Amino acid sequence: TKQSGLTALDYGFVNTASTRSAITYIDGNEGILRYRGYPIEQLAQNSTYLEVAWLLIYGELPTADELGAFDERIRRHTLLHEDLKRFFSALPHTAHPMSVLSSAVSALSTYYEDTSDPENPDHVEMTTMRLLAKLPVIAAYAHKKSVGQAFLYPDNSLSFVDNFLRLNFGNLAEPYEIDPTLSKALDRLLILHEDHEQNASTSTVRLVGSTGANLYASISAGINALYGPLHGGANEAVLQMLARIQDSGESVAKFVERVKNKEDGVKLMGFGHRVYKNYDPRAKLVKESADAVLAGLGVNDPLLDLAKELEQIALEDDYFKERRLYPNVDFYTGVIYKAMGFPTRMFTVLFAIGRLPGWIAHWREMNADPATKIGRPQQLYTGAGERQFPQR
Numbered sequence: 587t588k589q590s591g592l593t594a595l596d597y598g599f600v601n602t603a604s605t606r607s608a609i610t611y612i613d614g615n616e617g618i619l620r621y622r623g624y625p626i627e628q629l630a631q632n633s634t635y636l637e638v639a640w641l642l643i644y645g646e647l648p649t650a651d652e653l654g655a656f657d658e659r660i661r662r663h664t665l666l667h668e669d670l671k672r673f674f675s676a677l678p679h680t681a682h683p684m685s686v687l688s689s690a691v692s693a694l695s696t697y698y699e700d701t702s703d704p705e706n707p708d709h710v711e712m713t714t715m716r717l718l719a720k721l722p723v724i725a726a727y728a729h730k731k732s733v734g735q736a737f738l739y740p741d742n743s744l745s746f747v748d749n750f751l752r753l754n755f756g757n758l759a760e761p762y763e764i765d766p767t768l769s770k771a772l773d774r775l776l777i778l779h780e781d782h783e784q785n786a787s788t789s790t791v792r793l794v795g796s797t798g799a800n801l802y803a804s805i806s807a808g809i810n811a812l813y814g815p816l817h818g819g820a821n822e823a824v825l826q827m828l829a830r831i832q833d834s835g836e837s838v839a840k841f842v843e844r845v846k847n848k849e850d851g852v853k854l855m856g857f858g859h860r861v862y863k864n865y866d867p868r869a870k871l872v873k874e875s876a877d878a879v880l881a882g883l884g885v886n887d888p889l890l891d892l893a894k895e896l897e898q899i900a901l902e903d904d905y906f907k908e909r910r911l912y913p914n915v916d917f918y919t920g921v922i923y924k925a926m927g928f929p930t931r932m933f934t935v936l937f938a939i940g941r942l943p944g945w946i947a948h949w950r951e952m953n954a955d956p957a958t959k960i961g962r963p964q965q966l967y968t969g970a971g972e973r974q975f976p977q978r
């Protein structure tokens with residue numbers, strides 16, 4: 587359209603492909619994000635990952651009994667089939683954890699093919715529990731695989747987040763000590779990632795699910811969509827960007843000039859958004875907690891100061907103001923994940939664990955809607971008109 591000056595309407599093309607959903611509301615201009623009507627600020631402050639997961643999936647906040655039963659059911663599903671653990675040994679230790687995660691979810695589905703029928707509500711419920719319980723375990727095994735350490739078994743006496751942290755940072759040589767600062771900080775970050783309306787990975791989950799594919803297949807596809815550096819992979823790319831600036835000795839101002847000149851396609855990773863043309867409310871919440879979390883963990887990371895300097899310069903620069911580019915959820919999260927002890931390549935895996943309840947909620951909403959038809963994005967044909975094959 588930019589080149590031809592023609593609009594979609596000139597081609598007789600009206601895009602009616604909009605998605606109706608009652609799950610999450612975003613106002614990109616006002617920087618508003620609400621899960622089932624509750625402002626993200628209030629949920630991040632007062633709720634937990636599992637309570638918000640219930641809210642997103644079932645539509646209302648759970649009672650204490652409902653939440654307790656939900657937590658209990660998830661704990662009962664944390665074990666992976668012993669054969670599935672051998673799946674990891676077929677992969678190189680250098681495998682990116684996001685590739686491990688998406689392929690392990692597909693492999694997981696092979697153990698449950700007789701209980702994953704999208705048309706069977708009991709199967710949908712069971713698959714929901716299995717994914718919520720097992721994805722963190724698979725993620726932790728991907729992490730352990732990459733560092734050459736033994737896999738631990740889940741400890742169902744621990745909370746969801748503590749179980750996950752122990753699977754990542756515990757080892758067979760010594761008892762794992764729960765760190766409440768770490769648990770609270772990670773639970774809050776997971777809440778901030780739980781849903782975000784029709785982003786690329788959620789749209790992928792809905793599109794794959796609309797074909798009748800089961801929830802495992804749809805989630806595996808969503809993980810692959812999230813992997814991209816323009817989407818969930820940005821949190822990993824931000825840390826790489828900050829480390830490159832630090833290692834190069836280049837001034838932040840000089841780096842920002844290179845971004846503005848679009849040198850070698852360099853972007854300010856963690857900035858910009860398809861919807862937010864104002865400050866991403868999640869980025870504000872992450873930034874607010876970054877100082878406290880690093881101080882609580884006794885970590886002093888110059889990359890946090892570098893990120894703040896980068897943000898300051900960018901927010902005052904007309905190039906970014908004119909394009910309404912602000913920090914998004916990925917800009918500060920990596921510094922916190924690094925302080926927690928996660929390797930950079932695990933950052934997007936943490937995003938996937940956070941986003942899982944939203945993916946499930948959207949898949950179930952789509953799957954339950956009798957009006958759902960198979961997804962078929964429309965195209966704007968810009969190719970050649972009819973022509974005859976040459977006579978030979």
Ligand code: SDX
Nearest residue numbers: 782785816817818820853854855856857858859860909914
């Ligand atoms: C997530 O959709 C969601 O909700 C996603 C997400 C979720 O929770 O699911 O919020 C998670 O994916 C957040 C985004 C993470 N990605 C990044 O941080 C990667 C860096 N950001 C950019 O690649 C970009 O901002 C996108 C991909 C996020 C948005 O791309 P758009 O829509 O093409 O950006 P735009 O149309 O607003 O760009 C307008 C201008 C362009 O310049 P001009 O051609 O007008 O000169 O701004 C420029 C872009 O080149 N621009 C950037 C930039 N982002 C846009 N320039 C430098 N650095 C950037 N980050």
